[in-house]
Amino acid sequence: MTRRNQRTRNTAPIVPRQPRVAAAAPQHPSPLAPSAPGRWQLSALVTGGLLLVALGIAAAGWAGPTVGADGGSLPLIFLTGLLAGGLSCLAVQGGLLATAVARHRPSAQAGLAALAGQVAPLSLFLAAKLVAYTLLGALLGGLGSVIGLTPVARGWLQIAAGLFMLGVVGQLLDLHPFFRHFSLQPPHWLGRRIGREARRDSLIAPGVLGAMTVFLPCGITQAMMVAAVGSGSAPRGALIMFAFVLGTTPLFFALGYLATRLGTALQGVFHRVAAAVVAVLAVVSVWAGLALVGQPVLLGAADAPTVAGVVVATPGANATGDPGGMQEAVIRAEPRAYTPNRIRFSVGQPARVRVVTGERVGCTSVFTIPNLKIERAISRNDETVVDIPTDRPGKIKFTCGMGMYSGVIEVVP
Amino acid sequence: MSETTQAILHIEGMHCVSCALAIDLTLEDLPGVREARTHFARMTTAVRFDPREVALPAIVAAVAATGYTAATLVAR
Numbered sequence: 001m002t003r004r005n006q007r008t009r010n011t012a013p014i015v016p017r018q019p020r021v022a023a024a025a026p027q028h029p030s031p032l033a034p035s036a037p038g039r040w041q042l043s044a045l046v047t048g049g050l051l052l053v054a055l056g057i058a059a060a061g062w063a064g065p066t067v068g069a070d071g072g073s074l075p076l077i078f079l080t081g082l083l084a085g086g087l088s089c090l091a092v093q094g095g096l097l098a099t100a101v102a103r104h105r106p107s108a109q110a111g112l113a114a115l116a117g118q119v120a121p122l123s124l125f126l127a128a129k130l131v132a133y134t135l136l137g138a139l140l141g142g143l144g145s146v147i148g149l150t151p152v153a154r155g156w157l158q159i160a161a162g163l164f165m166l167g168v169v170g171q172l173l174d175l176h177p178f179f180r181h182f183s184l185q186p187p188h189w190l191g192r193r194i195g196r197e198a199r200r201d202s203l204i205a206p207g208v209l210g211a212m213t214v215f216l217p218c219g220i221t222q223a224m225m226v227a228a229v230g231s232g233s234a235p236r237g238a239l240i241m242f243a244f245v246l247g248t249t250p251l252f253f254a255l256g257y258l259a260t261r262l263g264t265a266l267q268g269v270f271h272r273v274a275a276a277v278v279a280v281l282a283v284v285s286v287w288a289g290l291a292l293v294g295q296p297v298l299l300g301a302a303d304a305p306t307v308a309g310v311v312v313a314t315p316g317a318n319a320t321g322d323p324g325g326m327q328e329a330v331i332r333a334e335p336r337a338y339t340p341n342r343i344r345f346s347v348g349q350p351a352r353v354r355v356v357t358g359e360r361v362g363c364t365s366v367f368t369i370p371n372l373k374i375e376r377a378i379s380r381n382d383e384t385v386v387d388i389p390t391d392r393p394g395k396i397k398f399t400c401g402m403g404m405y406s407g408v409i410e411v412v413p
Numbered sequence: 414m415s416e417t418t419q420a421i422l423h424i425e426g427m428h429c430v431s432c433a434l435a436i437d438l439t440l441e442d443l444p445g446v447r448e449a450r451t452h453f454a455r456m457t458t459a460v461r462f463d464p465r466e467v468a469l470p471a472i473v474a475a476v477a478a479t480g481y482t483a484a485t486l487v488a489r
Binding site: 191194 | 433437438441450456
C-alpha cells in the first residue's frame with residue numbers, strides 16, 4: 001500500500017478503502033478551466049451530437065406521445081433524463097455510486113469476474129433509486145392534487161421550474177458564485193447518515209444508498225419534482241419521476257464505473273453538455289408555462305407556424321347551424337397539434353367548440369382554456385363540448401395540459 | 414470536558430452538494446475533529462476541533478487531500 005493510498009483511505013470516506021476509486025476522488029474539484037478551448041469544442045461537439053440524436057428520435061416519431069391522457073410528455077421526460085439528467089446527476093451522485101460499486105468489488109478478481117461483481121451492486125443501487133423516486137413522484141403528484149392546481153398555477157410552476165433550470169445552468173458553467181444557491185443541500189445529519197451508509201459493509205447497502213439519493217437531487221431532478229407537483233395527480237407524478245430516472249439510468253449504468261476513472265477532463269465536458277441541454281429545457285419549460293398562464297405575445301408567435309387553416313364558424317357558413325343559431329367548430333386534438341388552431345365566432349351568438357380525439361393522443365387530450373378555468377381530459381376516440389362565451393369581442397386562448405400546443409378562438413363583431 | 418476551537422475555512426473547488434458532504438465526512442474522520450459543516454453555496458466549512466488532538470494546518474491539509482483547496486478565514 002502506497003503512502004498516498006494510505007492517506008486517502010483516512011481522509012476520503014465517501015469513496016473509501018478502494019485505492020482505484022479513491023484515487024479518482026479528486027474528480028470532484030471543478031475542472032472547469034475556461035482557458036481550455038479544446039474542452040469547449042469537445043463540449044459543443046458532444047452537445048450537437050446529442051441534440052441531433054434527440055431530433056432524429058423525435059422525427060422518427062418515437063417521441064410522438066401515444067401513452068394516454070396527458071402522459072404525452074413522458075417520452076420527452078425520458079429523453080431529458082437520458083440526455084441531461086444522467087450527466088448532471090452523475091456529478092452529484094457519482095461519489096455515492098462509486099462507493100456502492102467499490103464496496104462490493106471482489107478485489108482478487110480481475111476482468112469479467114470483477115465486472116460481474118460490480119453489476120449486482122450497481123443494479124441494486126439503480127433499481128432502489130428508481131423505486132424511491134417513483135414513490136417520491138407519487139407523493140409530489142398527490143400533493144399537487146390536494147392543493148388543486150389550476151392550469152394557470154401549473155403554468156407558473158413550469159415557469160419557476162424553467163427559471164430554476166437556468167440557475168442550474170449558471171451553476172454548471174460556474175458563471176458566478178451566486179448560482180451555487182440553485183442547489184438543495186441535505187441537512188447535516190442526513191448527509192452524515194448517507195455517508196455512513198455508503199461505508200457500511202452490507203449486501204443491501206447499495207440499495208439503501210440508491211434509495212437515499214432522493215435526498216441528493218440534482219438541479220434537473222428538482223425541476224422534474226416541480227413538474228410532478230404540477231401534474232396534479234399521484235399516478236402522473238409517479239410516471240414523470242419514473243420516466244425521468246429511467247432515462248438517467250443507462251448513463252449511470254455505463255459510466256457509473258467508468259466515470260470514476262475518467263478523471264477531470266471529461267467531467268468538465270459533462271458539465272458543459274449538461275448545461276447546454278438544460279438551457280434548452282429551461283426555455284421550453286418557461287415558454288410552455290407562459291402559454292398556460294395565457295401570455296398573449298408568445299401564444300401569438302406559437303400560432304404562426306402551425307396554422308392549419310382558419311375555420312369561420314357562423315350559422316350560415318362553415319359551422320353546423322343549430323336551430324338556435326349555435327355556432328360550432330370542431331377541433332381535432334392530434335398528438336402534436338390542434339387542427340385548426342384558429343377559430344372565429346361572431347359576437348353575441350351562442351358558440352361552442354367540439355374537441356375530438358383520435359386513436360393517438362398526447363397532451364392535447366387535456367383541453368385547457370386557462371382564462372376560463374376550463375380543463376377537460378378527453379379519452380381516445382372521444383370528444384368534449386365546451387361552451388364559449390361570445391358576449392363581447394376578444395381572443396380566448398386554448399392550450400394542451402402541458403402548455404406545449406395552443407390555439408386561439410377569436411370572437412369578432 | 415475538553416475545550417474545543419472553532420474555525421471557518423473557505424473552500425474552493427466544490428461543484429456540487431456531494432462535494433460538501435465528502436469534506437464533512439473526511440474531516441469528521443480525523444481524530445480530534447468534533448464536527449464539520451460545509452456549506453456548498455457559501456463555500457465555507459465550519460469545523461469544531463480539539464486543538465490538543467489536531468492542529469488547524471492538518472485540517473486544511475486533509476481538505477486538500479480530498480482535492481479541494483481550503484484557506485482559514487476565522488479561527489477562535
